[in-house]
Amino acid sequence: FAAYNMTPSRRLVYPVARTFSMSCRAVHETIWTILFVSILGFGMLPGVLALTLFSVGFAAKLFAEEIEAIDMGPVEAMRATGANLFQVMVFGVFPQVRVAFTGIAIYTWDVAFRAATVVGFFGAGGMGWYLKRNVMQIETERVAAIILSIIVLVLISEILSAWARNAVMKMK
Template identity: 45%
Template sequence: MTTNAPTPVWHYRTRKQTLLGWLGWFSLVALTVFCWQLMNENTIWAFVSDAPEQAADIGGRMFPPAWSYIDQLWEPLWDTINIATLGTLIGVAVAVPVAFLAANNTTPSRRFVRPLALLLIVTSRSINSLIWALLLVAVIGPGLLAGVIAIGLRSIGFIAKLLYEAIEEIDFNQVEAVRATGASGAQVIDYAIVPQILPAFWGISVFRWDINIRESTILGLVGAGGLGIQLSASLATLAWNQVAMIFVVILGTVIVSEWVSARVRQAVI
């Protein structure tokens, strides 16, 4: 006697998994709607509906850019480049030892030193350079020094995090080989670790300098020097054609910094 048993049908997910998936999507949609209502609770929609007209009006006032104004931008531009460069150098100088202290395979103490190094990295990365600049302007006063230190403090966490990850990914057989020769700790770092992370170090440093060029252009908005001071003054006087000229200079600077950083990375990596 033969029985015609039903052919089992394969499903990608079980019924429980499917229900949980739909429940997750429903929760996500509900959360999105709630956040949208919360964000727009105090929105004046009359201003929003008028925004395209206002944007077109401001855009019309920006053109043509005030090309004669560029003569007043060379010195602030030079200040901006100096802020980015010096801040990057400060960040690199502090980040390198911090990275060695944070890496699992080079830290002198995983219980005490490594958590402190990681805390420093997280603190640096959690606070934006503009906020650092606000704090430093209040402490040491407005000027280029506040901008340089703000960029440096922000760069520490970025460089140290990527660098300590590169240190943890090295080939440890080379370390053991150098250590077997009786080399000291400093010699092991110099001959076994540094050569392996040097390309990553240069790539990270140049990439951070490229980012700092962008960030340093706005620090002047809070009094930390650079092109941001000119931008703030032009915005305050509604000189939109000057604002357009500043945007052109910033765009050109960013393009040049991108080209320089790309060429340097190609040369060292």
């Protein structure tokens, strides 16, 4: 709905979708975390909400820009034959953006995965919370173990991302 060339309503839906997307990513995930922790208390829910809002805003902008750059020829041909919006999206738009969407989704997940540690540091649970607690208590061995664990998890994330990217490229 945030892509100008494919939105159902350029006067209502498009500006609302763009404003929502911009609002989500305008506020850093750390600020979202502090806000949600102050409202909901400590735990994982504030972190999940903060990362979700930021990721949705970030991905929505990139997805919309990718859709705006498609070749409109197939879309117009489908519309001329009476295809509905769902059919146009599935058969006219998605084939043109599938690889880019996969890359954007993987990158967004990668950013959120790394940001989760920082978000946890501010009270949203997870590895970041344990890292902060042990840094405050000057538990250097535990801090080193947590940082090593984070590095290993990021490495595993990189391997999975590369595998998913290659799988999509082979389908092309």
